[in-house]
Amino acid sequence: MTDSRVLRGPLLSFMNDPGEDDTPQPGSVLYLEDGALWLENGRIRAMAEHLKLEPELPEGIEVVDYRDKLMMPGFIDSHVHYVQLEIMASYGRQLLDWLNEYTFPEECRFAERAHAEAIADAFLDETLRVGTTTAQVFCTSHPTSVDTFFSAAHRRGLRMLAGKVLMDRHAPDALVDDTYGGIRDTERLIGDWHGKGRLGYTLTPRFAPTSTREQLDATGGLLRNAPDLHLQTHLSENQGEIAWVAELFPEASDYLNVYERYGLVGPKSTFAHGIHLSQDARNRLAQAGANIAFCPTSNLFLGSGLFDRLACREAGLNVSLASDIGGGTDLSGFGTLKAAYQVGQLLNQPLTPWQGFYRLTLGNARALHLETHIGSLREGAEADIVVLDPKATPLLERRMARTASLSERLFALMILGDDRAVHATWANGQCVHQRDKAMP
């Protein structure tokens, strides 16, 4: 049976990088004041002005009226730890102490299936509530934490990337892998989940300090044999971490070179943070086609540093945007954009609303090589859509009344928006979140 309906209202989608100027590059933005998305069996069958599409629509088709809202492609989060949901907002400390005091003890709990199931569901409820329909997700080193996450995402019809953390040293016993046992678990998980429905597997060595050379080498072997897999890890986030990596890997010319030596730096590799990098390292990452996940709320919360986005652009290096929960303080793409703007202000490189919303949608889709599926509202794309309510709160309504352009409205949303501004979220052609309404 055909599952079909129309969403009618203003819609915004990017066709290309709008650039860094206040005015977007010609042809980069598509905005329809009275648009229509015809959804059919999980995809966008047609996208046009409502007036143009109306004559083609079958009689009696359901039309959802979003004329006082704003539709965009579902937001994408390129780096997040679902297992750290409950340790968000844990006071104090920088990265290495924070890992030992809060993160590792919490991750130990994921040996228990019931805990993993509860948090996977809570995490997905929260991401959909903030309009995020795709994320690249760290689980823990327990295979159960991956099975439960993928199974919850599959049940909801979501496009998600995730992987089992590989770590075989420098952590509590309950978290460390047997070096090759962790690789065998990874192979089993790839077999069970990669390519199932909308799911994809991401190889996930935590970061250089928690893997032996043998484990990094075996991970590189997996990637060589299956280059369609993604890979995610952390890189150059914190000065203490960087000094530790230099001690552990004296043979490497810099932190990035550890990953290069084991064949982990490729076009589908995401490196979280990359704050303290030489321009040479940025150039090497760019050459490989990799991306850096800029995680502004996390970088501020853990006191890690200010990410130089424009130095990356100069190197031609892809930058994606991410929440990095639980180092991050906000799952919402709005929260990430607001912090990215604030970091940019301190470096004299403000983030325009065009560039911000591009990164949250098509930019992140491109960085993750998912743009053939998601990231834009166009014919044939998967129907993942966020419906924003620019007047969700009295304050937003007041602020919107004072705006004179779409650019100003987007900027106000980026700074004042939160989960309340997400009226509804659609994934795979289905409404998966509606504000103030319990979902079945």
Ligand code: GUN
């Ligand atoms: N580096 C290694 N593990 C982690 C983690 O869980 N969070 C952050 N922010 N950095 C890391």
Ligand code: ZN
């Ligand atoms: Zn992280």
